[in-house]
Amino acid sequence: MKDSPQIADAHDLSQSHPPEENWFAAIRTVTGFQLNRLMTRPRLAMGLVGALFPAAVMFAVMRTAPINRDMTVAMIYVLIPEALCVLGLLVTMCPVVADELERGTWIHVAVRPRGRQSLLLGTFAAAVIWTGGVSLVALMLTLLISQPTQPIGLVVMFTILIGMSCVGRAALFALPAVILPKRALIASVGVALVVEYFAGLLPAVVNQVTVSLRLRSLLVEWMEWRNDLPIEMTLFVDNYSAPVQILAVCILVFILLTTAGFILNRRQFPPSVEN
Amino acid sequence: MLSLQNVTKLYGTVIGVNDVSAELRQGVHGLLGPNGAGKTTLLGLITGQLRPTIGSVNVFGKAPFGNRRILSRIGYCPAADLTERNATPREWVTYLMRLSGFDIAEAPRRAARALDEVGLGEACTRPLSTLSKGMRQRAKLAGAFAHDPDLLVLDEPFDGLDPVARHDLVNLVRTWAQTRSLIVASHLLHEVEALRADLAVILGGRLVANGTAGEIRELVDALPTEVKFKTSSVEKLAQIACTAGVVETLHMPDEDTLVIGTRQAGLLADMVAKAVDDGLVVHEVIAEDRTLEGIFSRLMKLHRGVEQ
Known part of the structure; x- marks a missing residue:
């Protein structure tokens, strides 16, 4: 250990006090740090299983019976933007606070100026990148297996749907993650089932605030299925144009993340919880 | 600050x-x-x-x-x-x-x-x-x-x-x-x-x-120290201690135990040693805990007004 008087020289460092506004840099740093945490063998193995799962299901179905293009698209939609994205985000977004508490790192981050918001938004970005990446690999493998016609158009459409699913669901799971950090996984599964898959299918005003309605509506719009839908199925999709659906998801994400950030800024954890 | x-x-x-x-x-x-x-x-x-x-x-x-x-x-x-x-x-x-x-x-x-x-x-x-x-x-x-x-x-x-x-x-x-x-x-x-x-x-x-x-040490040192004696001659020991004027508090939890509270622990020890030399039988002497936990405990008592 060096002689202790050196510490007094800390004042010599060129940037004595940090700049006031460097928020995006902090978010970027957290994103990188969280992605680095995800680069462990168990997590990579989990990602690989996730990427292979839709292709395996598609392969099994195709061996049973031949399926047409529309059926292939519907299956990919259910398996990737609806199932895989949700599962991936449950693993990556839900532990945003719980993981920090468990590792004993929460207090180190929370005591930094804007540490809490950076943690939330950085983890959000990392969860979206990780889950989106796994989902895109899964999409490529599934398209390779199913070999539909006009695959480029499907890649573009599903990339947007995957992106919107990841962004929307990650923001949705941010709320239980900050409200009930120790029970975030269970709470998020509940939110996914109740909000996304139950309320989202209710033909009422409540489904307007779900991501699933927007994704379904975009799928129907872009696949030009609207005129072919049975009359009872039209209750489960929205008639607005694609830009409106995308804007609705963006507004929802903004509201959810702002609320989660507001709550996280006010969260207090007793020392017993931190330890 | x-x-x-x-x-x-x-x-x-x-x-x-x-x-x-x-x-x-x-x-x-x-x-x-x-x-x-x-x-x-x-x-x-x-x-x-x-x-x-x-x-x-x-x-x-x-x-x-x-x-x-x-x-x-x-x-x-x-x-x-x-x-x-x-x-x-x-x-x-x-x-x-x-x-x-x-x-x-x-x-x-x-x-x-x-x-x-x-x-x-x-x-x-x-x-x-x-x-x-x-x-x-x-x-x-x-x-x-x-x-x-x-x-x-x-x-x-x-x-x-x-x-x-x-x-x-x-x-x-x-x-x-x-x-x-x-x-x-x-x-x-x-x-x-x-x-x-x-x-x-x-x-x-x-x-x-x-x-x-x-x-803090002065504050703690100013508090009476409790010394517990196990002896078959409780009354005699109490009489000696009181006569010497070193007693702040005195109580007998049972018939062969005497607990003396004093601010002059050294003087009390000398006095008891002299009494033992003169034939008083003391089986056991237990001084109060002077570790940090003991000090905490005494400060707590002081704070609650148990000891004055």
Whole structure:
């Protein structure tokens, strides 16, 4: 250990006090740090299983019976933007606070100026990148297996749907993650089932605030299925144009993340919880 | 620097800190108390992690909870172990510096310098999970002061360190405190005394004493010491003690036990030794616990008005 008087020289460092506004840099740093945490063998193995799962299901179905293009698209939609994205985000977004508490790192981050918001938004970005990446690999493998016609158009459409699913669901799971950090996984599964898959299918005003309605509506719009839908199925999709659906998801994400950030800024954890 | 006004912190129905008031100026301050006394809660209030249920906390004139300007001036080394597994100390401290707002060039410089100062220069590229608890403790300490805060708050900072490392870090922290402020919480009196800090003793969430180490010792020494005698001649021993005028309190919990409270323990010992020489039979003498726990216990009694 060096002689202790050196510490007094800390004042010599060129940037004595940090700049006031460097928020995006902090978010970027957290994103990188969280992605680095995800680069462990168990997590990579989990990602690989996730990427292979839709292709395996598609392969099994195709061996049973031949399926047409529309059926292939519907299956990919259910398996990737609806199932895989949700599962991936449950693993990556839900532990945003719980993981920090468990590792004993929460207090180190929370005591930094804007540490809490950076943690939330950085983890959000990392969860979206990780889950989106796994989902895109899964999409490529599934398209390779199913070999539909006009695959480029499907890649573009599903990339947007995957992106919107990841962004929307990650923001949705941010709320239980900050409200009930120790029970975030269970709470998020509940939110996914109740909000996304139950309320989202209710033909009422409540489904307007779900991501699933927007994704379904975009799928129907872009696949030009609207005129072919049975009359009872039209209750489960929205008639607005694609830009409106995308804007609705963006507004929802903004509201959810702002609320989660507001709550996280006010969260207090007793020392017993931190330890 | 720090002002606490009637601060109470409740966790539901559990009291973490109970009606604490104190004014601390720039300098070195030790927060002393046994485990569970409320030290970490008080530090949580000071570092802006907790909001008082009642009362107010002001650091550098402002409430620290959610205040970015104040938080940027505070460095905190918590007691809980760092179980981040994959990151190296360099990555970890750089990460914290980035969160403190330093740019991509400055953050690693500060991290490297701080790690060098705590003696982790060579081990800074090993994953934290492969380091000993003492080395992780040093990494935590580096993360706490690398951004050059005006107030450094350390919770059990020397826990898990070997004596040499402890000595080095005490010197490091003491040097730090020459120009800035330091609050150190510990349940070990000698650790805080080594920093030549003013002391505040917290027990059961209440601030029961504060002053210099000497003043605290004087306060404790001024309290009557209880000495328990096991003897078959309880009445005779009581008579001798009372005649000598060294007795503050006297009671007999059972027929062969006498407990004498005295401020002149030495005189009482001489007197009893003389009585034993003269034929008094004393089977056992038990002096009151003078360890830190004993001192805490006595301060608590004093605070509650049990002893006067």
